[in-house]
Amino acid sequence: MSDYRKESFLALLEGKMTRKRGKHLEDASDKDLYYVISSIVKDEITPKWLKTQEKYQENKTKQVYYISMEFLIGRLLQSNLLNCGMLDICNEVLKDIGRNPEEIYKHEHDAALGNGGLGRLAACFLDSIASLKYAGQGSGIRYRYGLFEQRIIHGNQIELPDYWLKEEYPWETRKADEAIEVRFGGKINMHKKLNGDFEFSYEDQDKVMAVPYDVPVIGYQNEVVNTLRLWSAEVTEDESKLMSDPSSQYYHHLDHSHSIEQISGFLYPDDSSFEGKELRLKQQYFLVSATIQGILKNFKATHDISLAHLSEKVVIQINDTHPSLAVPELMRILMDDENFSWDEAWKVTASVIAYTNHTTLSEALEKWPTSMIQKLLPRIYMIINEINERFCKGIWFDHPDLRDKIPELAVIADDQIHMARLAIVGSFSVNGVARLHTEILKNKEMKYFYKLYPNRFNNKTNGITHRRWLLQVNPCLSETITEAIGPKWIQEPNKLIGLLRYSNDAPFLEKVGKVKKQNKETLAKLILNQTGIKVDESSIFDVQIKRLHEYKRQLLNIFHVIYLYNELKENPSLDITPRTFIFAAKAAPSYHLAKEVIKLIHHVAATVNYDKQINSKLKVIFLENYNVSLAEKIIPAADISEQISTASKEASGTGNMKMMMNGALTLGTLDGANIEIKDLVGDNNIFIFGLTSDQVHDYYQYGGYVAKDIYHTDDRVKRILDQLNSGEFGHQEIEFKDIFYNIMYHNDPYFVLKDFDPYIESHELVERSYRDKNTWQRMSVTNIAYSGKFSSDRTIKEYASEIWKL
């Protein structure tokens, strides 16, 4: 590092510290430093931000708008420093003045505006779009409360509000002058025009201001700064005037303004499940209407061509069906405000919107009661109705072979609006997020739509930004990689494949092993701090971190732990490699069974961790409040990445990619992107077990699986289930009857018992492989080498060339 750059950074730091915080550097707290460094970064990038946007305007660049109800961005200071090329300098200067960078970065509150994979994917995509110099903007909601903070008390999950905006958020800029009015409810008037067409006007609507807060999205050392625009709901100016008028009914307005602000009040905490709450519908329309109006306004200001050419300059990607009201909203504006005919408006709409599906779980599919949409969004309802009528008529006349499938295809059926169907009908592209997932969409879940629109369906296997998930979170591994193959992999992650040449190079393997050991030591310290439990750093770190859901089968994992524990109790001198099982997971607040599993993990941990007889060999750790920042600590230290969903249920998974990239070996089912990982690394570098997606499908379809049979024939299984039922874990006070019943009397809907035996066998193979350090390191390096494919840069290039045509 040049001394000059360091000196000037230090000077900046000193100057800003006195001006902004009124302190000398030596008196500054970690928090002071956090704010001051953030402001240095913002100063550095602001001119680039303006320039990037001006360039898009001048060059009339085509833009992609990524609309998502979730952006799980986590902390930004470190990754922003990295992307603008200041991270090393900043770290060195801080160390020079005797400060610990980690302690400073910790002062940023995680922006948890998302639940899990879907929201984190959106954040990775923005990073890649900017780093690859594409013109793109994220559009989401500025929730005042992010995903709840999780506390565990006696094994029970307690949810606390996540008021992340308590203190100033340094990355956002409020753009009050770009606020947009969004309208709900009211009365619709129809007038017949001279030419016979109808004209619509609205009366008595409730008005809400959508005020944008812009967050910069910094490309990796490339001068590009894009925008993530987060909308906040506020009362309109008229309304606030009324409130300050002494003759008005102040309390009435106060109440009203509260209900408006509620729209961007909090993030719904459900991952992969749908709850038809009116407030959620309001949030969706609020986001969509503000975004689309903003897009059209910007289009008109930039281009001198008619809106009929919108698709030449704009493409809108909707992240799952949550923003699919974009279809009728764009129709509404084009027809009612811009005087387009239905056909003209439809042509534009269906060539601008593209839809990504993230799940086939039926409980996740959004279906809004027609009455709710009719009341809240009367004009939108009329448009959806007409979309549906025209669509059904089209099938009737043009696809007689599919006439009897109309009830399965109709956008409105059983008094419900099927949002996935609306999204498919109103878009030009429908993509799944991993190969298997897309095949399931095409051949099973959406097969009749696929028949109707074979060219609309395509696959875009997910990815993760290697800048955050390798370069930033695992600097020592990154350095080791660069020492071996040079730094080009940072720009072109596919170059990681060069590591294959080193997969038999003993000194290199040793170095990689050493880095993993250090990362495990660091995590062990965190575990000790958070839980008071000391784990064996040389044990296998076996990690399952993700939302808690039955289909993800944390239950199968803890059953394996119980099995090992039982074995050790029977034979304490059993020669097994010590293991540390690490869990972190939030459950949706109303998801009872998921919370029971969290409780079970804690009670098993309480038994196993303090049992002197087996003490040194097993540890079970549950780290509370899983979020992006915690993931960043755990992932570099993982040996085993547990990806054990019931086959066909996990659309892709992205934690699997993050851990692979950090040298963990996957223990998983043939589900989601695991399959693509396996295809790359080969059977010898991954541990695959269990039912295939087709087998699972056939059992659901034709029956033939009886969970009780396994209970009665497999002693290991019987013992575990009886232990749950008898209160053995939980001091006889707590029994896990609901879990027991779900398996025994609801026939184990996620095949935990069915996959138990192959899972145990797979774990035995893991254990044998781990004993041979050399083989293990070779496998690990092979995984890192092939992980380049899972950089979101690859994914975004595919979206850009095949869907967005940027």
Ligand code: GLG
């Ligand atoms: C979904 C799916 C995941 C997927 C993610 C991103 O369940 O399998 O990896 O989207 O596409 N709810 C999710 O997180």
